[in-house]
Amino acid sequence: MSAEPETTSWSDRLLGGFGKTSERLAENLGSIVGANRLTDAQLDDVEDALILSDLGPRAAARIRDKLKSVRFENGVDEQAVKEAMADEIAAILRRVAKPLEIVAFPRPQVILVIGVNGSGKTTTIAKLAHLFQEQDYGVMLAAGDTFRAAAIGQLKVWADRLSIPVVTGPEGGDPASIVFDAVKAATDTGIDTLIVDTAGRLHNKRELMDELAKVRRVLGRLNPEAPHDVVLVLDATNGQNALQQIEIFKEVAGVTGLIMTKLDGTARGGVLVAAAEQYGLPIHAIGVGEKIDDLRPFDPDLVARVIAGVYR
Numbered sequence: 276m277s278a279e280p281e282t283t284s285w286s287d288r289l290l291g292g293f294g295k296t297s298e299r300l301a302e303n304l305g306s307i308v309g310a311n312r313l314t315d316a317q318l319d320d321v322e323d324a325l326i327l328s329d330l331g332p333r334a335a336a337r338i339r340d341k342l343k344s345v346r347f348e349n350g351v352d353e354q355a356v357k358e359a360m361a362d363e364i365a366a367i368l369r370r371v372a373k374p375l376e377i378v379a380f381p382r383p384q385v386i387l388v389i390g391v392n393g394s395g396k397t398t399t400i401a402k403l404a405h406l407f408q409e410q411d412y413g414v415m416l417a418a419g420d421t422f423r424a425a426a427i428g429q430l431k432v433w434a435d436r437l438s439i440p441v442v443t444g445p446e447g448g449d450p451a452s453i454v455f456d457a458v459k460a461a462t463d464t465g466i467d468t469l470i471v472d473t474a475g476r477l478h479n480k481r482e483l484m485d486e487l488a489k490v491r492r493v494l495g496r497l498n499p500e501a502p503h504d505v506v507l508v509l510d511a512t513n514g515q516n517a518l519q520q521i522e523i524f525k526e527v528a529g530v531t532g533l534i535m536t537k538l539d540g541t542a543r544g545g546v547l548v549a550a551a552e553q554y555g556l557p558i559h560a561i562g563v564g565e566k567i568d569d570l571r572p573f574d575p576d577l578v579a580r581v582i583a584g585v586y587r
């Protein structure tokens with residue numbers, strides 16, 4: 276039970292983070308009262324509220340369908356409907372909640388992190404590194420985003436702060452050669468996981484695809500299993516555009532899992548549920564702030580209750 280205070284504060288941060296999302300859902304839901312079943316009109320209202328809260332048409336239709344058969348023993352009211360919604364949102368999220376685990380043998384486990392510029396990629400890499408450090412894993416970073424000098428500098432700053440090694444090259448350098456050096460260094464020094472930053476030039480799909488393909492080829496030469504994970508970082512404030520990014524990066528980079536950031540301060544947190552329902556890709560963690568410990572593996576039941584506005 277020693278983890279209790281930490282868990283509590285994370286729950287509080289989640290509550291703060293998803294506050295706007297659950298407020299939006301409550302606003303759209305309005306007041307609902309009735310006998311033991313939701314009427315068709317009320318089910319329509321629930322479905323609309325879910326869509327307006329960015330949960331997406333598929334998740335909204337699924338939840339509507341499930342709520343149709345729910346019998347509310349103590350009558351229909353807003354709280355009871357929200358509780359029932361929380362159960363169904365949790366069912367959708369449980370299927371995809373999957374923490375990123377270090378299991379590769381031989382080490383290192385190579386994690387490519389991809390995402391458009393500004394999605395929170397670099398910060399997320401630092402937060403992930405911190406999470407792994409907390410679990411006593413040896414972590415190394417590689418600055419594979421050589422497109423912008425600032426990206427390299429930012430990664431170095433985080434590595435210094437966390438006291439972990441980082442392999443960098445010059446601006447405009449070949450990402451594949453940096454990744455090659457990094458894997459060699461990580462292997463030689465017994466590092467458990469190498470987290471690789473990559474460029475996020477979505478407007479030039481061909482170039483990005485070629486670059487990632489080259490990184491993969493080079494990795495494959497050193498370790499046929501690498502990269503073990505290709506994690507797409509998404510900015511929740513982009514709402515439905517985040518879903519389009521999944522579509523494109525799936526095609527370009529073979530995404531194996533997602534991390535959604537900036538769930539704090541946005542009313543669009545419902546997009547997490549839309550992504551889970553629509554793509555079924557593992558969701559490894561969520562970010563609810565700029566601080567180093569603002570990223571955690573996500574607890575689907577807790578997040579569902581926070582979104583539905585029934586936590587506490």
Ligand SMILES: Nc1nc2c(ncn2[C@@H]2O[C@H](COP(=O)(O)OP(=O)(O)OP(=O)(O)O)[C@@H](O)[C@H]2O)c(=O)[nH]1
Nearest residue numbers: 391392393394395396397398536537562563564565
């Ligand atoms: N509020 C909030 N801000 C975040 C979160 N994650 C990252 N940020 C901020 O978002 C901004 C962009 O994050 P970066 O990590 O630089 O994003 P990037 O995708 O690497 O972008 P470039 O460095 O431009 O390639 C920074 O100001 C971060 O502090 C989050 O979960 N919540």
